[in-house]
Amino acid sequence: MTKFKVPIEKPKPDINRFLDIMKGKIIPDKPPLVEYLIDDALMKPILENMLGRKWVETSDKIDYMGGQMDFSKENIKTVNAWLDNQIAFWYHMGYDFVRVEASLTLPAISLKVADTAKGVKGVTRAWQDETKGVIRSWDDFEKYPWPKITENDFYIHRYICDHLPDGMGFISCHAGGVYEHLSRLMSYEGLCYTLYDDPALFKAVTDKIGGLIYEYDKHLLELDKLTLILQGDDYGYSEQVLIPPEDIRKYFLPWHKKYAQLSHEKGKPYYLHCCGKVDAIMEDLINDVKIDGKHSFQDGVASIFDAKKLYGDRICLLGGVDMDKLARYEPENLRKYIRQIINKCAPGGKFAIGAGNSISSYIPVENYLTMCDTALTY
Amino acid sequence: MSNEILENLKKAILEYESEKAANLAREALEKKIDPAKALNVMTEAVRQVGDGFGRGELWLPDLVGAADAMQSAMPIIQKEIERKGMKVETLGVVVVGTVFGDIHSIGKTMVCTLLAAEGFTVYDLGVNVTAEKFIEAVKKYKADILAMSALMTMTAPEQRKVIAILKKENLRDKVKVMVGGGSLTEEFAKNIGADGYDPTAPGGAKLARRLLNK
Numbered sequence: 001m002t003k004f005k006v007p008i009e010k011p012k013p014d015i016n017r018f019l020d021i022m023k024g025k026i027i028p029d030k031p032p033l034v035e036y037l038i039d040d041a042l043m044k045p046i047l048e049n050m051l052g053r054k055w056v057e058t059s060d061k062i063d064y065m066g067g068q069m070d071f072s073k074e075n076i077k078t079v080n081a082w083l084d085n086q087i088a089f090w091y092h093m094g095y096d097f098v099r100v101e102a103s104l105t106l107p108a109i110s111l112k113v114a115d116t117a118k119g120v121k122g123v124t125r126a127w128q129d130e131t132k133g134v135i136r137s138w139d140d141f142e143k144y145p146w147p148k149i150t151e152n153d154f155y156i157h158r159y160i161c162d163h164l165p166d167g168m169g170f171i172s173c174h175a176g177g178v179y180e181h182l183s184r185l186m187s188y189e190g191l192c193y194t195l196y197d198d199p200a201l202f203k204a205v206t207d208k209i210g211g212l213i214y215e216y217d218k219h220l221l222e223l224d225k226l227t228l229i230l231q232g233d234d235y236g237y238s239e240q241v242l243i244p245p246e247d248i249r250k251y252f253l254p255w256h257k258k259y260a261q262l263s264h265e266k267g268k269p270y271y272l273h274c275c276g277k278v279d280a281i282m283e284d285l286i287n288d289v290k291i292d293g294k295h296s297f298q299d300g301v302a303s304i305f306d307a308k309k310l311y312g313d314r315i316c317l318l319g320g321v322d323m324d325k326l327a328r329y330e331p332e333n334l335r336k337y338i339r340q341i342i343n344k345c346a347p348g349g350k351f352a353i354g355a356g357n358s359i360s361s362y363i364p365v366e367n368y369l370t371m372c373d374t375a376l377t378y
Numbered sequence: 379m380s381n382e383i384l385e386n387l388k389k390a391i392l393e394y395e396s397e398k399a400a401n402l403a404r405e406a407l408e409k410k411i412d413p414a415k416a417l418n419v420m421t422e423a424v425r426q427v428g429d430g431f432g433r434g435e436l437w438l439p440d441l442v443g444a445a446d447a448m449q450s451a452m453p454i455i456q457k458e459i460e461r462k463g464m465k466v467e468t469l470g471v472v473v474v475g476t477v478f479g480d481i482h483s484i485g486k487t488m489v490c491t492l493l494a495a496e497g498f499t500v501y502d503l504g505v506n507v508t509a510e511k512f513i514e515a516v517k518k519y520k521a522d523i524l525a526m527s528a529l530m531t532m533t534a535p536e537q538r539k540v541i542a543i544l545k546k547e548n549l550r551d552k553v554k555v556m557v558g559g560g561s562l563t564e565e566f567a568k569n570i571g572a573d574g575y576d577p578t579a580p581g582g583a584k585l586a587r588r589l590l591n592k
Contacts, residue, residue, distance in 0.1 A: 127481050131484075189442055192443060193443070238561075239578055300563060360532065362532035
């Protein structure tokens, strides 16, 4: 196997430098690393085989977005060991921050099928039902077990803050944004019909979720060591936005504007992970919501090269390595491609290199290591 | 009167009124309207929505709404066509499904509706379809086209697997293969040996025509 610079034995993370680069205050000789989410299928072999750590399963339920952990006395040691692994992974892989997120308990219908990714055996993936939601009427809305936010919801965040290595920051958010949870609870088809047939119900469910995330963010932002919120909320697919832009502006962006304001009041940036072709709402996100950074850029959908030209002087750009290329390219071609991205996007700062979307189970470990190595040795 | 019912049926689909569309389909049959004429107005409406989507004037929820309204009225009309033993001209037989390991259905269902609107005979195998089931259906329905959907990069290789089995079973020359799904690219489609790829559902329906030179 190729010798990589990662994992690093004695890393020197510097979250303040990371933030200064993202603000354009420092123009670095090479961009820092960034990731949104990294699948267990990659974390496990790296932690076990390269860092000599023991892999820990958390017994979280896969059908809740972000998982739901068992914080009972009997299980807390397991949760802590899992968190120690998370911290060790982000630290030794050369990041300036740990990124972990969790969701409130928002049960929905999940469909489980086998993970067909190469090399992944015996793992089940949960997908949200696209056609049938748990909320289809006002009665469903009233009866839905809406969660109450408790201090227990922030156990993992406090643990991370208390165990951060020197120089490391902590990036988090509520796992799943307003639109994402709406589509989980109503299903995509269900929300489409409700949008036209009963816009009041559509708004009620949206606002209920939006309000919960707002309260959640208030708690998050109380954590001194929280660097920033990088919220996920996917509004697009490969061709366009998932619902008409005017409806995104009407129902969802006002919530993100509130989250951004909340962050800004605390002097922290607000970044958004938003998949797909979202050109139709990009100016709204920058000018009205006032996001400070955006993640998820993929060639052919929303390329990082185009984003650099269009938005690179106004917000910071995160990621940009196309998932298809990251999954399929031979390491040498991948290195060339990543160097090309750095050459074009690093000048001027406000750029961190990483995958264009979450690092999923189908990404070969060697390719992920190649990406990190190329960036760190640039 | 019959014109008014047909106009309302078309309007119901254009306004995504599923229940209304189904009721109007029933009313059309009660009033002895030619089911082929009813089918025509329905497919015309769906094509209109598909074209609007293609021009960037309509959005995904519009396609979903029109497809749903069409799906609710279509079986009523089709049943009558079958009962009467009427022969409906078809552009060809298409077997459609989402590959194994993938449960995403919206894109696939829209392709089915738009293919039917174009005039194809469509067999929808559903989601999480194994390679064996695809092959079985291609044989059973004597398919002219096999259309496979895969939303995820991790499930897309299943399409390659099905094409390999088609070759093994000496079926590859008898059926055109088209692929689609959010994670796919033209390059990937060529690489796995598919005959065609289109990123959108309306584009997929037009592609099917091109593949059969119709």
